[in-house]
Structures are given as structure tokens and as C-alpha cells.
Amino acid sequence: MIDLEHVExxxxxxxxxxxxxxSMLAADPKIGKSWFSLLMCLCxxxxxxxxxxxxxxxxxxxxxxxxxxxxxxxxxxxxxxxxKLPDTFNYCIEINDLSSGFIExxxxxCQSMSDLRLIVVDTLQCIRGQYNNKDGGAYGYDYKxxxxxxxxxxxxxxxxxxxxxxxxxxNPNDPFFSISGTRGLTGALDLMMVIKKENVSDKQAxxxxxxxxxxxxxxxxxxxxxxxxxxxxxxxxxxxxxxRQYQNNPIVRAVNKALEESGQWRGRMTELxxxxxxxxxxxxxxxxxxxxxxNSLEYQLRMIDGIEHGTVGNGxxxxxxxxxxxxx
Numbered sequence: 048m049i050d051l052e053h054v055e056x057x058x059x060x061x062x063x064x065x066x067x068x069x070s071m072l073a074a075d076p077k078i079g080k081s082w083f084s085l086l087m088c089l090c091x092x093x094x095x096x097x098x099x100x101x102x103x104x105x106x107x108x109x110x111x112x113x114x115x116x117x118x119x120x121x122x123x124x125x126x127x128x129x130x131k132l133p134d135t136f137n138y139c140i141e142i143n144d145l146s147s148g149f150i151e152x153x154x155x156x157c158q159s160m161s162d163l164r165l166i167v168v169d170t171l172q173c174i175r176g177q178y179n180n181k182d183g184g185a186y187g188y189d190y191k192x193x194x195x196x197x198x199x200x201x202x203x204x205x206x207x208x209x210x211x212x213x214x215x216x217x218n219p220n221d222p223f224f225s226i227s228g229t230r231g232l233t234g235a236l237d238l239m240m241v242i243k244k245e246n247v248s249d250k251q252a253x254x255x256x257x258x259x260x261x262x263x264x265x266x267x268x269x270x271x272x273x274x275x276x277x278x279x280x281x282x283x284x285x286x287x288x289x290x291r292q293y294q295n296n297p298i299v300r301a302v303n304k305a306l307e308e309s310g311q312w313r314g315r316m317t318e319l320x321x322x323x324x325x326x327x328x329x330x331x332x333x334x335x336x337x338x339x340x341x342n343s344l345e346y347q348l349r350m351i352d353g354i355e356h357g358t359v360g361n362g363x364x365x366x367x368x369x370x371x372x373x374x375x
Contacts, residue, residue, distance in 0.1 A: 057260050060091060060164050060206050062101040066260040067164070067204045068237030069197040071171070073211040073226045078242050078252065080210050083275050084167045085109060086126055087208075091165055092136035093129070098254075098268065098277040105164035108156065109138040112173035116140055125273045135162075145192045146176030150199055157203050169210040171232075189231030197235050213241065222255045242268075251278065293347050298340055301328045302370055303352060310372035313359075319368070341368065349373070 059066050065087075074080045090097040094104030111119050119138055137160070143149050157163055168174055178188030200207045211227060218224035222241045226233055233239060238258035244251075250271075256264040267278040278284065293299055301323035305312035314322075316334035323330050332340060341348075341356060348354040353373040360366035 058204065059260075060103055060105065061087070061097055062103075063261055064097075064100045064256070065165075065206050065208070065238065066258075067200060067206050068259070069193065069200050069207050069209070069235060070238035070240070070258070071209045071211055071226070071233070071236050072240040072242070073213045074242035074252075075213050075244070075247070077247055078244055079270055079275065080242065081111070081114070081169055082122070082126070082270070082273055083242065084169055084208065084210055085111075085122055086274055088138075088165065088167055089123070089127055089136060092133050095128075098275065103164070104135065106135045106160050106162045107137065107165040107167070108160070108163060109136075109167045109169065110142055110174075111138055111140050111169055112142060113170055114140060122273070142174060144174045144176040145195070149174050150195060153199060157205075163203070164205045165208070166205060167208045167210065171209040171211045186229040186231040189229045190234055191231075193232060193235035197237070222253075223257060253281065290351070293344075293351060296344070297323065297328050297330050298332075298337065298344060299348070299352070301326070301330060302341075302348065302354060304328065306354065306370060306372050312370045313367055315367055338366075338368070 057066050072080060072084060087097050088107045088109045089095075091102045091105065092107045094102055096102065114122075119140065123132070143152055153166070175189075176192070178185055196207055196209075211232070213225040214227040216225055222243055223233070223239050226239065226241065238256070238261065240257075241255045243253045243255065251267055251269045254266055254268050264280075266280045267284045268275050269278045270276075279287070301319060302312070304326050305319065305322055312319075316337045320330050320332075320334065320337065330337060345356050348356060348370075355371045355373055357369045358366050359369065
């Protein structure tokens with residue numbers, strides 16, 4: 048009989064983010080995937096928080112397959128916090144691919160390295176290998192190799208994080224659609240993460256997470272001195288952007304300026320436009336358009352700045368408008 052009362056807790060490597068199994072992080076080239084994965088490895092190897100999430104200290108192996116030894120050391124020096132690297136952090140710059148002994152090499156690593164809980168492969172393409180017609184094409188090959196990696200991770204109760212690229216194909220409603228390659232790559236994954244930037248030069252990016260053991264999540268991260276840091280959730284950042292747009296709105300600035308002295312202002316829209324110009328604020332609307340814009344801003348004016356708005360007469364552009372600061 049199945050005992051539904053006893054469910055083993057998930058053995059997270061990074062709480063609520065990364066658990067044992069096969070995971071993937073994908074992003075466009077030169078976005079900062081390697082900085083992200085290296086920082087993750089260093090944090091986990093020391094038991095330090097990563098992007099605000101608690102980590103569980105363990106042995107990690109970072110396969111930096113596109114980097115030289117010198118580049119690795121240079122990157123570590125730029126982001127490592129401490130005097131000496133912990134024995135739990137390990138990296139390698141060469142390994143066989145999946146068609147010529149990768150799993151067998153990893154088996155030997157697991158035998159020689161106790162408590163190995165995290166392996167990062169940077170990048171997947173370096174170990175992907177070549178398929179042939181016997182493999183059932185690219186999809187069949189990818190699906191078979193990904194499941195082999197997944198079985199290895201399950202056998203040793205560790206997390207394998209594959210670093211991969213996104214393609215030019217995009218779906219604004221599904222950031223994971225842009226992961227490059229066949230569906231055979233993503234079909235076996237326990238966790239997918241995608242980093243998206245509007246422009247390569249932007250410091251901030253959006254990190255999307257979808258997995259079997261974690262809640263779907265999305266938040267904004269920012270590169271600070273080569274270290275990724277969590278800035279806030281997408282909702283929080285959208286709220287900040289909305290507030291910033293509201294505060295920078297010339298109409299809002301003009302209304303607040305008009306209320307500075309007495310907390311109350313009354314006049315027609317033409318007068319508000321003229322007042323704004325005298326104070327260096329340009330409102331690019333006709334009086335009629337301005338009246339409609341203010342009506343659409345009423346809720347924000349009241350909730351954010353505590354300003355009540357009303358009209359005397361028919362409420363058109365030529366009618367007097369009244370703004371009054373409410374008592375907080």
C-alpha cells in the first residue's frame with residue numbers, strides 16, 4: 048500500500064531553486080551564463096547564499112570546457128570572496144563527450160570525490176557529441192543522451208546543470224521556447240532556466256525558472272562587478288517602472304508643483320499648461336486632451352500623492368478643474 052503520509056523532503060542543493068536531477072540554463076551568447084554558473088559553484092562550495100537562496104555546502108565540479116586555465120583563474124579572482132579556494136570547489140577544462148566516455152569519466156570522478164552534489168557543464172555543446180542515423184536522428188540522439196545524464200544524476204543524487212544557448216526563435220509568451228536544439232534536449236529536464244536581456248549591453252536581465260520540484264518563477268537579476276545579484280521579482284520591477292513613469296509624467300509634476308504652496312489649485316487646462324511652462328515643464332497636449340489624461344490619472348494621483356481631482360461645470364477642457372491635497 049502506498050503511504051501518502053510519509054513523503055521524503057526534497058534534498059535541495061540550492062533551496063527552492065536547484066535539486067538533484069538534470070537541469071539547464073540557457074541564454075544568448077555573451078549574456079553572462081558562465082559568470083552565473085561559476086558564481087553558483089563558488090557559493091555552493093562555501094555554503095553561501097546564491098541570489099538570496101540558501102545553499103547546502105558540498106563538493107562541486109565546474110566543467111569549463113570553453114575556457115583556458117588562465118581565464119578560469121582570472122574569473123575566480125574577480126568574484127571569489129575569500130583568501131583561499133575551498134577544497135569543495137573543483138574545475139576541469141577538458142572532458143570526453145557523451146559519445147566517447149563522458150559518463151564513464153564522471154563515474155570515476157564520483158568514486159574519487161565524496162559528497163559531489165553539483166556538476167556544471169559549460170557548455171552542453173562541448174559534450175553533446177555526434178549522432179548518426181542509427182540514433183533516430185537529432186531528436187532521438189538528444190533524448191537518449193539526456194536521459195542517460197538524468198539517470199546518472201539520479202543514481203548519485205546530484206544535480207547536473209547544463210549551460211546552453213538560446214536560438215533566434217522566440218515566443219513572447221514562453222521564454223523557454225527559445226532554448227536551442229530539438230525537443231529531445233528539454234524533454235528529459237527536471238529544471239529549465241532562461242536568462243533574457245532586451246539588449247546585450249544591459250546590466251539587468253530577466254531570469255525565468257520552470258521545474259518539477261520548484262515553483263515557476265521569474266525575477267530580475269543584475270550584473271554587479273561580474274557577480275549576478277537578484278534585484279526583485281518581475282512584478283516588483285514592473286511596479287517600480289510604473290511608479291517611475293508616473294513620477295516622471297509632466298502632468299503629475301505640474302499638478303504637484305501647483306499644489307506646493309497652498310495644497311490646492313483651481314483653474315482651466317489652458318492655465319495649467321501655462322503654469323507648467325513657466326516652471327520648465329512642457330505638457331504636449333491640447334486642453335481637451337489634457338482633461339482626458341488627468342481623468343485617467345485620477346486613481347494614481349489619489350493613491351500615490353493623495354491628490355483629489357474634480358471639475359466645476361461639464362468637465363471639459365474649458366471648465367475649471369480643482370486639485371486638492373488630502374490630509375494623510
